[in-house]
Amino acid sequence: MSEIKLKSIVKNFGGNSIAVDNLSEIFPDGEFVCLLGPSGCGKTTTLRMIAGLETPDSGEISYGEKIFFSSKNGEFIKTENRNLGLMFQSYALWPHMTVFKNIVFGLEMQKKSLDEKEKRYLELEKLFHLENFRDRYPSELSGGQQQRVALARMLAMKPNLLLLDEPLSNLDSNLRLEMRSELKRLHQSLGCTIIFVTHDQMEAMTLATSIAVMNKGKIEQIAKPMEIYNNPKSLFVAKFVGSPQMNIINSDKDENLALCLSKKLNIEKNKVKNFGARPESIKMVQQNNGDINAKIETIQPTGADWIVGLNVSGKSIFVISSEQPIGKENDTIGIDFKVEGCHSFDSNDLRIVKS
Numbered sequence: 001m002s003e004i005k006l007k008s009i010v011k012n013f014g015g016n017s018i019a020v021d022n023l024s025e026i027f028p029d030g031e032f033v034c035l036l037g038p039s040g041c042g043k044t045t046t047l048r049m050i051a052g053l054e055t056p057d058s059g060e061i062s063y064g065e066k067i068f069f070s071s072k073n074g075e076f077i078k079t080e081n082r083n084l085g086l087m088f089q090s091y092a093l094w095p096h097m098t099v100f101k102n103i104v105f106g107l108e109m110q111k112k113s114l115d116e117k118e119k120r121y122l123e124l125e126k127l128f129h130l131e132n133f134r135d136r137y138p139s140e141l142s143g144g145q146q147q148r149v150a151l152a153r154m155l156a157m158k159p160n161l162l163l164l165d166e167p168l169s170n171l172d173s174n175l176r177l178e179m180r181s182e183l184k185r186l187h188q189s190l191g192c193t194i195i196f197v198t199h200d201q202m203e204a205m206t207l208a209t210s211i212a213v214m215n216k217g218k219i220e221q222i223a224k225p226m227e228i229y230n231n232p233k234s235l236f237v238a239k240f241v242g243s244p245q246m247n248i249i250n251s252d253k254d255e256n257l258a259l260c261l262s263k264k265l266n267i268e269k270n271k272v273k274n275f276g277a278r279p280e281s282i283k284m285v286q287q288n289n290g291d292i293n294a295k296i297e298t299i300q301p302t303g304a305d306w307i308v309g310l311n312v313s314g315k316s317i318f319v320i321s322s323e324q325p326i327g328k329e330n331d332t333i334g335i336d337f338k339v340e341g342c343h344s345f346d347s348n349d350l351r352i353v354k355s
């Protein structure tokens with residue numbers, strides 16, 4: 001199996017915080033892994049170390065049988081010998097080269113024959129719908145077309161492993177959506193392993209077969225997207241995935257609401273530091289008909305649904321409703337919690353799993 005194995009990887013650039021903190025993880029063959037986390041948590045550094053663009057201080061990185069890096073044995077395989085496809089946020093195409101030249105650039109460097117270059121070009125041209133663009137220069141293409149050329153260029157050498165660092169962040173939302181589907185299709189048809197860095201939780205949820213949530217140089221949880229969403233391991237993961245964010249209710253500060261949730265979840269309040277309730281797991285009902293009453297503060301229609309801001313005994317929370325809210329601003333209503341979307345977290349910010 002050509003899995004990527006990171007063993008006790010440490011990278012410290014100096015300064016107060018460590019960029020990657022003793023990271024050990026296995027990314028299985030053929031997965032579409034999204035490294036997800038806030039700015040500065042070490043995503044790019046991790047990717048660059050897998051690519052060989054950055055050297056870890058210590059640890060080992062292997063890909064299948066091949067050891068890319070080992071601090072113990074002093075091994076280091078250069079980027080160009082790792083058979084990778086790399087794409088970064090600034091995926092700059094060569095401005096003075098046509099689409100054809102850009103795409104076959106790597107093959108040219110490998111001194112491949114004209115026939116081979118032509119054959120591969122035609123395959124990629126079809127895959128990325130680039131017919132008619134062969135002789136154009138990058139400046140004569142739209143952003144999305146440029147991005148497709150960059151993807152084609154990355155795949156020209158048939159890499160087994162694709163490493164992408166926020167490659168879609170320069171695009172407008174429509175193009176992003178289009179490129180996401182393109183990438184997903186690509187992964188399904190090629191079956192290659194993809195590691196994709198993003199800080200956009202929506203992008204990770206929609207693309208990944210596996211999400212690795214990073215926090216301060218460590219992976220907090222790695223699991224399938226819905227597993228991350230439904231069973232977050234920690235408060236950090238719970239808050240990072242989902243929009244609007246999970247409502248966090250503190251046992252001490254938001255006493256009334258915390259008491260209500262402790263009853264609903266059948267757990268002692270003093271065992272819980274924080275409760276969490278997903279906005280879509282809260283249903284608005286008539287006053288006095290729910291678990292607790294709330295006052296409507298704001299109503300934001302998004303088109304597909306409504307985001308409603310509520311005040312419950314002084315605590316502001318958000319609810320997503322697929323139906324028109326039953327009241328208007330300043331009305332008092334009732335709310336009902338669905339147990340599946342509600343969680344409790346202990347004093348170490350870990351989710352309490354009830355047996």
Ligand SMILES: Nc1ncnc2c1ncn2[C@@H]1O[C@H](COP(=O)(O)OP(=O)(O)OP(=O)(O)O)[C@@H](O)[C@H]1O
Nearest residue numbers: 013017018019038039040041042043044045046199
């Ligand atoms: N070349 C460098 N020199 C010094 N510090 C660096 C260097 N590269 C990264 N760092 C630091 O290492 C930490 C991790 O950075 P990294 O670029 O991996 O974060 P990231 O998760 O990719 O963030 P973002 O989402 O903003 O791109 C940060 O604190 C950053 O300041």
Ligand SMILES: [Mg+2]
Nearest residue numbers: 043044045197
């Ligand atoms: Mg980064």
